[in-house]
Each structure stands twice: as structure tokens, then as C-alpha cells.
Amino acid sequence: MIELNQIVKRYKTKKQDVLAVDHVDLSIQSGSIFGVIGFSGAGKSTLVRLFNNLEQPTSGDVTIDGDNIGQLSKKDLRKKRQKVSMIFQHFNLLWSRTVLNNITFPLEIAGVPKQEAKQRAAELVELVGLKGREDAYPSELSGGQKQRVGIARALANEPTVLLCDEATSALDPQTTDEILDLLLKIKEQRNLTIVIITHEMHVIRRICDEVAVMENGSVIEQGSVTNVFENPKHEVTKRFVKEDLNDDFEDAFADIEHFGKDDYIVRLNFTGNNTTEPIVSYITRAHQIDVNILEANIKNTKSGSIGFLVLHLPNINSEKFEDFNSDLAKQQVSVEVLRHD
Template structure:
């Protein structure tokens, strides 16, 4: 569906050359929600603007639906952009226009007859949950409502691809979830391919099928979402995952609150998917006769299942018993990380 081949974007001035995107190759299947994550300055926002040629690559090819975007005429490119729509971090609404007029704007540009355009705009406004707010101005809307207007506007030309540039970073957590749920529903109904640029792991975990990690203009890791959380390979990826699932306190602080005897262990069990439905604590106490103290747990939902960890104080467990327990838990796809021992 979407292919980037050797994409490079450089900005040149008299004093220096800055490479914002450095030789990126990507393949994104139709109907996929594909996340691109990275810290500030990684090149994410530049990359997403290359998908629809809001930025022109210095070199490389962007192919969408079999068409090489760089080879299109200006007229054909304008038409293609209608099928590769975009929503923005700061909404990009026309502040002098009402909700209805904002959604009508792309239809006016496309030359859609007024009656047909109004009918479609009203349907989209209702679809994104803003029925009754058609005459409101952006200044009268909450952040989430503004973004819903942006989504409705992006859908006016029946796009095949929806580009989201930090679309939830200006929103509170509850509103973020509402917008993500809306995107999931729209993707399901219209078989949209959605590309999301973000620095928020919650967004990646919540709705993405696949993720790519950017650093200094390059893709340093790409994986299906479950594999990414279970086995992040690059240090930057591990940092994102660890930050998302980290305990509420440092391990040293937790250790100081627990009296760990010579035969005790403080362990962290990392799990995902089916492993989260197993009665693990009960299994440990029942089969290995080990006293277990639960210190903390963090379980989060992703599009592909559940991920998380549980921090346990295992009391009076021999090395042999612990090795056997670790092997058994590994068979259940639960990773055991020793934090401290007596």
C-alpha cells in the first residue's frame, strides 16, 4: 500500500546542512495503524510530511497505492493529497469559520456542489460526535472537540490514508483515549491506513498494529506491536517501553521498604498476551510452596492484548527452586528479572 524507498530530506543553509530524514525504507500494509515514535528532534514530523509531499524529499521515492508521488503532475498531486489526508497537533482550524464551515472547506476547494457538500459535512460532524455544535466557532470548543472537527475535515474527501502528526499530544488523557477510540472505529469502518507520529507510548500501545522507532533521522527499529513490547532491541526502544511500564518508585527505594533475608528474592515478572490471564501468584505458592508478597503491579491494555509487570517478594526460596521456577515461568512466556536477593 505505502512504500518509502531510500528517503532523504536535507535542509541547507549557507552555514550548514541538516539531515532531518536519513535513508529511510518503510513498507506499510493497507488497513494498518502504523506508529512512528521518537524523542523531539528525531525527524518524525518531517517524515510524515514527506508522505503527501507537503515536504519534498531531497532523494528517494514515496509510492502510495502503486503511484510514485514524486512523478505526479501538480494537478495529480493535488488529487492524490485528497486521498492522503492529515490531522495536526494544533488542529489547524479556520478560527473565523464555524464547525460546519471548517468541514465544508475542503469540499469547496474540491468543487463539490453546495447541497451535496453540506449533506456530507453534516454527516461527518455527527459521525465524530459533534451534532448540535455545527454553528460553534473553534474558540467555543474544547481541545478534544477541535480535534474531532479536524478529523471530520480530514475525512471529507474519503481518504485512503490518514496521517496524524502528534494528533493527541495537546489533549488530556481521557480526551486522548476518546480520540484514539474514534480513530480505531473509523479505521474499522472505512479500512483506513493510519500513520501516527507520536512521542507518547500510550498512543502506540493503545491502537497501533506496528511501530517504528526513529532517532536522528533514521529508523532504528521496526516491529509488530506485541514483539516490540516483549523484546525491544534498541536502547531507545527499551527506554520507551521501560518508561511506559516502570514501577512507581525506584527499585532501591522499594528494596529498602522490604526486609530481604538471605534466602529471599525481589523479582519482577514481565508478561504480555495470554500470560496475563494466568493465576501466576497462585501457581507459585501452590506448586513451589513459596510465600509471596505482592509489592506492585502495572497492567496496561494494547490493541494486541495486555502487557505489564508484577513485582514480587519471594520468601525462603532456594537457588535450585528458583531456577526451576524461572524455567517454568519462561515456558508460560513470563520473563523473570531479579531485582535484589539476600
């Protein structure tokens, strides 16, 4: 369990004080994957560095597995950092060391016997899919391979918590998905708690259980990934969700030449099994409603599918629309009216 209680981080400069993290409370369950998302300058990277005391909070407490990080001695903090490991956007590899020697480096610092360190590193090389590349140098590796080395190195001391600071931001989309799949596999095999810092909602959607959205140092929205995607409340969250779902239904409105007073434009939101149901044919059959599809998308999350349909429903009186709305609600499909004159 990770607990952040009223965390504040201020930076003082000659010209001004910067409030990077503003009274943040978080509770992260052991064995979960927790995402923190925000645009540049939101405070998310500062926040993650407070987890292992790379940055010291101005006030507030960080507690990991019962240990208050700010109250540990220097010796105990060094030991704790071995169990709260970190991977970075730009890999931070030692360019003069091979893949295997990069992975053994933290084991050398921890005083692990050389033969044991080599054996553990060899096992990690295989785990992250780099078998046969043990003697390669970072300059000989692709971006995805470098990050695999970074992950293996972070796992060397068998941590319980893995912090990922924009770990996929420097990678192409296909490689990003490969790294996310690897993190999922490692999490299941090793029962890790993973905290992911990102500005990409795709990353959150693909592997996270819960998400916190940050803006100006504060957490402005928090909840399960499914709930946040279904019902984003803050404008920043809505923007992230819209961009990830390619939700540009406003553009489709312009294509409707004639919009009558009894016409509706609605958005249907789906989750789980109902994303695979033939909802359009059901609407036309059960309610005798004509349907014009303006926009649609379905995406996969760790816990299931989410999706939406934007429909133009012409010539419906209010009573018929209420029957339609009530029926879909019973099937756990929410209806949002986007336009009705």
C-alpha cells in the first residue's frame, strides 16, 4: 500500500516561489497499476520523485508498505530505494557497459556477490526479451530494447514498487504497446505495484487500474479507469479522453443538412460486454427509429472495452425518446443528448 497524505512541494527561486505539488492525497493498492496523467507542467514528474525521496516534500507524508519515507535514516532509505525502483523516459543507461553489466550495476552497489548478480541479470535478460543481446552496448540497441534494459535493471533488486516516469514517451506506438504488455506480464509474475506517470491517455487505458488527473500541481480527478473514461468530469480529463477516443463528433454535425425540431443527436456510451451488442439494429427493430451513425469508436482497457456511438435520430417526439432512453439505461448504455432544438 502506498499512501500520500497532503503532499506539498515548493521550489523557491530568487524571483518567485513555484508550487509544483499542491496538497495531494493518494491511496494506491498493493499489486495494482496506478496512472498519473497530466499535461506538461502539471506536477506529475515532481510527484513521482517524492515517492522514493529523490525530491523531499515541503510538507506531507509518503508511506510505502508501512514505512514513512521522510522519517527513514539514510541507511534505511538506501535499502528502501532498492524496493522502490524507477525507470525513465530517456533510459539513463551506462553507455560504456553492456546490457548484462547495466543490469548488474545496481546489484554491485547493493553488495550482491558477483556470480549471483550475473545469474540474476541473465534471468532478467530473458524475462524482458533480450536473450542473445547480453554483450551489446546501448548504442547498438533500439529505443524499445534500451527501455527493456532499463526495466531489467530496475527489477534487479527485486523491488515491490516500480515507478515509471514517462517510460514510453520516447517510443513509437507499436513499441509502446510492446513495453506496456511487458509491464503487465512482469506485474502479474512478480506481484508488483506499478505507478505510471504519463501524458498519454492511451497508456492509462491500456494497463492501468486507477488514474489520477493532475493540473497545476493538484489532483483534479481520480477513480477507476473505466469510470473516468465513462464520466470524465473536469475539462482536462474530457480533453484526454476525447483525444484518445478520436472523439470529434462536432465535425459530423456540419454534415447534417436538415435538422428538424424533433431530431436528436445523441451519444451512446458503452462498457464491457455491451460494446459487442448489435445496438443499432436493436434500436431500429425495437423502437422503429431511423438511425444515422455520425461517429463511432471502441477501445480496449485492462478491464474490458469502452466505446461510443454518436447517432442522429430524426423525427422522434419526446415521449418516444424517453422510452428509448429508459430502455437503453436498463441495458447499461448511457444516452447523452448532444443536440435537440
